[in-house]
Amino acid sequence: MAYLIFGLAVLGHTTLWISVINRLHARPWPESLLRKVRHLHDVCVLLFPILLVIGAGWLGPQLLRGGSWLSLDWLWITVFGVCGSGCVWLAFVVVRHWLERSPRQLTSETSHGIDVAAELGERPISPGPYHVLATIPWNEQFTLEVTRKTFTLPRLPEGLDGMRIWHLSDWHFLGTIERRYYERVVREIQTESADLFCFTGDLIDRMECLDWLDTTFATLDASAGKLFILGNHDWNQRPEEVRERMQTAGWIDVASRVESLTIRGIPIAVGGDETPWMGTEPDFSSVPESTFRLLLSHTPDNLARARRAKIDLMLSGHTHGGQVRLPLIGPVFSPSRSGVRYASGTFWKSPTLLHVSRGLAGQHPLRWNCRPEVTLITLRRG
Numbered sequence: 464m465a466y467l468i469f470g471l472a473v474l475g476h477t478t479l480w481i482s483v484i485n486r487l488h489a490r491p492w493p494e495s496l497l498r499k500v501r502h503l504h505d506v507c508v509l510l511f512p513i514l515l516v517i518g519a520g521w522l523g524p525q526l527l528r529g530g531s532w533l534s535l536d537w538l539w540i541t542v543f544g545v546c547g548s549g550c551v552w553l554a555f556v557v558v559r560h561w562l563e564r565s566p567r568q569l570t571s572e573t574s575h576g577i578d579v580a581a582e583l584g585e586r587p588i589s590p591g592p593y594h595v596l597a598t599i600p601w602n603e604q605f606t607l608e609v610t611r612k613t614f615t616l617p618r619l620p621e622g623l624d625g626m627r628i629w630h631l632s633d634w635h636f637l638g639t640i641e642r643r644y645y646e647r648v649v650r651e652i653q654t655e656s657a658d659l660f661c662f663t664g665d666l667i668d669r670m671e672c673l674d675w676l677d678t679t680f681a682t683l684d685a686s687a688g689k690l691f692i693l694g695n696h697d698w699n700q701r702p703e704e705v706r707e708r709m710q711t712a713g714w715i716d717v718a719s720r721v722e723s724l725t726i727r728g729i730p731i732a733v734g735g736d737e738t739p740w741m742g743t744e745p746d747f748s749s750v751p752e753s754t755f756r757l758l759l760s761h762t763p764d765n766l767a768r769a770r771r772a773k774i775d776l777m778l779s780g781h782t783h784g785g786q787v788r789l790p791l792i793g794p795v796f797s798p799s800r801s802g803v804r805y806a807s808g809t810f811w812k813s814p815t816l817l818h819v820s821r822g823l824a825g826q827h828p829l830r831w832n833c834r835p836e837v838t839l840i841t842l843r844r845g
């Protein structure tokens with residue numbers, strides 16, 4: 464029993480640290496500071512079991528050597544109490560994960576996978592940051608999932624019934640995952656036409672890769688336009704240069720403003736939100752009540768604001784689906800004020816339907832039980 468309680472204490476302690484880390488990574492802190500916080504997290508998570516076993520198991524109350532739990536002093540009662548609360552929190556998150564159901568606005572979902580590494584005969588990786596992660600067996604980073612989702616929305620104008628949007632997010636050009644991987648994904652996207660392309664940020668982690676736009680984003684085309692915002696990783700590079708190059712590639716920057724588009728003769732309003740890292744929230748106050756409203760927001764954390772602005776459809780990325788999803792538990796790491804709540808998927812919070820993409824890549828090229836994704840969305844009226 465003592466070993467079981469010690470195990471649960473370690474589990475609860477780790478849960479609390481991860482919960483804090485997820486929420487701190489939702490803040491607009493410099494990457495250098497966040498890296499230090501992550502290192503502190505790593506040290507505490509690894510050291511705690513050792514300190515617990517030595518401090519409470521072998522020395523002090525000697526709980527692993529037959530000592531009595533009734534003799535615990537206030538320090539160890541506090542430690543086990545806090546760790547216990549971590550276990551309760553973990554149980555809540557896991558139960559919520561399993562009870563989560565897709566909203567009825569998601570009326571169909573299909574997908575197919577493409578093993579890009581198998582097609583190329585090798586994993587498309589080069590020496591670069593976190594290169595070792597990309598070589599780990601069973602890493603799903605190179606198994607693309609092309610997802611097709613149909614959203615049935617009450618306020619969609621009749622003339623836009625059947626409108627199609629490619630939702631792309633979090634491509635993270637870094638160099639460790641090679642350019643040919645992205646070019647293969649683009650070729651797959653080009654097989655399906657759409658009215659709109661929407662990219663929801665985190666294009667780049669290394670400015671030298673900006674030229675990759677010429678054979679990827681620049682070659683995509685949609686009848687009503689290609690819209691983009693940037694994310695926190697772009698913010699850590701040279702965002703104004705990235706914006707310029709995206710615009711040169713034919714993409715429209717909708718950050719911190721509202722763009723009026725006419726699709727199939729029907730006006731819609733599209734805004735972009737890069738907060739809390741850059742700019743301001745887009746102002747929809749002058750948009751007529753009846754106009755369909757689309758929001759590109761890098762983080763799903765802006766959902767409450769989107770609801771207040773009566774956004775019909777909000778597209779986000781940033782959380783990568785957690786990248787590693789454990790059996791039973793689901794996603795673990797997700798940089799959001801809501802933790803893993805909106806790690807990926809479709810969520811209805813009236814009057815807004817939120818779609819969070821798992822994204823295509825990441826600074827850390829490791830995915831398990833969480834394939835990289837591009838999503839073709841079809842909107843239906845209903």
Ligand SMILES: [Fe+2]
Nearest residue numbers: 633665696781
């Ligand atoms: Fe990202």
